[in-house]
Amino acid sequence: MSTAFHHRLARIRALVFRHESLLLLILLAEWITFSFLGRRFATWENAADILRHSAEIGLLAVALTPVILTGGIDLSAGSLLGLCAVIFGKLWRDAGFPPTLAAVTAVAAGAVGGLLNGSLVTRLKLPPLIVTLGTFSLFRGIAEALTRGTDTFTNFPNTFLFLGQERLLGLPTQAWIFFLLAGTAWLLIHRTTAGRNCCSAGFNPEGAVYAGLPLSKIQTLAYVGVGTVAGIAAVIYTARLGQARADAGSGYELLAITAVVLGGTSIFGGTGTIHGTLLGVAALAVLNNGLVHARQPRETAGILTGVLLLTALTLTTLAYFRSSRKPSRTQPSP
Template sequence: MNGLSPAFLSFSNFFEITRISVETGLAALGMTLVIITGGIDLSVGSVLGLSGIVMGILHHMGLEVWLAAAIAVGTGALCGFINGQLITRAGIPPLIVTLATLAIFRGLALGISQARSFGSYPPEFLALGAGYLGSVPTQLLVFGVLALLVGLLLAKTTLGRFIYAIGNNAMAARFSGVPVNRVLVLVYTLSGALAGVAGVIFTARVSSARSDAGIGTELDAITAVVLGGASISGGSGSIVGTLLGLLLVGVVRNGLTLAFIPAEQQAIIIGSILLVAVLLNQVIRLRSRRN
C-alpha cells in the first residue's frame, strides 16, 4: 500500500490511523462483550450519534461541557439498557432489536437536532479529541485505559467468566446459577455507554455534534471483533484480538482513503473482509468439531 502514497508508512500517519480509529475502537470494545455472549449490537453507530447530539444540545442550552458529556455517556448507557431489556424481557433476538433501535436512535438524533450541528466548545474539551500528550493523541490514551479495563473485566472477573459461559451455552449457564438476563442487560448497557463515550470524543475531534455521526461504525466494529478471532456465534473472543482487528481495519481504511477510493467502495471492501472472516471462522469451527 505504500506504493499508493509515500505518506502511508510514515510515523505521523500511524498515529493518524489510531487517532481516527478511536471511536470505532470504543464501539468495538462493547461489541466484543456482546458478540462473546452470542449477540450482536447494530445500534452502536446510532447511539454514538444520539449521544453526541444530546451533549451538543445541552451545551448549547448553557450546561457545563463536562456535565453535558457525562449525560451523553449516560444516554448511551440508557440506549444499551433498553436494548438489553428488550432482548431479555421480550425475548426478541438481538439482531431484530438492535436493527430496530438503529433506526429509532438515529431518528431521534435527527428529530431533536432538526438535522442541525452544534459547535462552540471550549478548548479544554476540544483537546480531548484533537489534543496530544507529547506525540500521543489524547483520545488514544483514553481508549487505551478503557481497553485495559474491559480486557481485565473479561479475563480476570466473575462477570467475564459469566459472559463466556453464556456465549458457550446460555441454557447450561442458567442451570449453573449464572444470572443470564442480568449479565446480558449489563453487557448491552456497557456497549451503549462505550458508544456514548465515542460520541463525546467524536464531537471533540470534529468540533461539532452532528446527527449523522457514527453512520457505518457498526460495520467496522463488528469486522474488527471478528477479525480479532471472536466467533460470531459466541463463546470466544478477546480484547487483544479486537485491538489487532481494529488496527487492520484502520490500516485498510486509511490506505483506501489515501488511494482516493470512494466511501461506497470502501464499504464494499470492508463488508467483503467481514464476510471472508466469518466464513473462515465457520470453516475452523467445523474442522475442530470433526477432530
C-alpha cells in the same frame, strides 16, 4: 470419539491463535505495501492520525466484543452514538451545561440506551438482532427529532476540542481513553468471571442458567457497556470534528462489528478475544488510511474490507461447525 473431539477443540484453539497471527501478518503486509505505495504513510504523524481516526470505531468494537461473546449483537451502537452526540450538544449549547457535565450526562444517556436494549433482550426474550434493529431506528430517529434534522452544534471551546484534535504526551488525546478502556475491557473479559460468563452464555445459555450463572445480568451488562461506550465515543467524535450532528456515527456499528468478527470472535458466541478485536480494528484502520495515501479510489477500501471479512468469517464458521458437530448425534455417549 471423545479424543477426536478433544483434538478438534485443540485444533480450533490453534486456529484462533493462527487467526491472530494471521491478522498480525496482514497488518504487517499492509504497512509494508503502503510504505512503498503511499507518500508520507510510514511516519509518526500518520500513525497518530490513524489512531485518532480509529478511536471511536475501536471503542465500539471493544464494547461490542462481550455482546457478541454472549451470542448477541448490537446494531444500535452507531445510532446511539448519534443520539448521545446530539444530547451532548444540546446540553452544552441550549441548557448551558459545562462540557464536562454535558459529557457525563451524554455518557449516562448512552448507558440508559444500552439498558433499554439489554432489558428488551433479557426480559422479553426478543432476539438481539430484532431489538437492536428497532433501537437502531429509534435512537437515530430521536436524534433527528431533537435537531429537526438540520441543527448542528459547533463552536465548542478549545479546552474541549483538545480531547479530539490535540496531543497529550505525544499521542492523540483520545488514544489514551481508547487504550484505557481497551485495557479495562481486556481485564474484564480475560481475567474476571464476568468475561468468562459471557463465553458460557454464548456457548450454552441454558447450561449457564442451570449452573446458577446470572445469565440476564451478564447479557444486560454487556448491552449497557456498549451504550456507555457509545456515549464516550460520541463525546470524542464531537471533539474530533468540532461539531455534533444527528447523523454522527452512521454505519459505525457495522464497521465495529466487522472489526470484531475480523478479530476472530465467533458471531455465534463463546469464543473471541479483546486483543483479536484490537488487531481487527487496526487491520481495517490501516487499510483505509493506506489506500488514501496510495491515492486509490474509495471503493477499493470497501472491496478489500469485504474480502478480509469474508475470509475471517469463513474461518470462524468452519471452526464453529467443527466444534458443534457433536461426537455423534444419534448415539448416546458412553
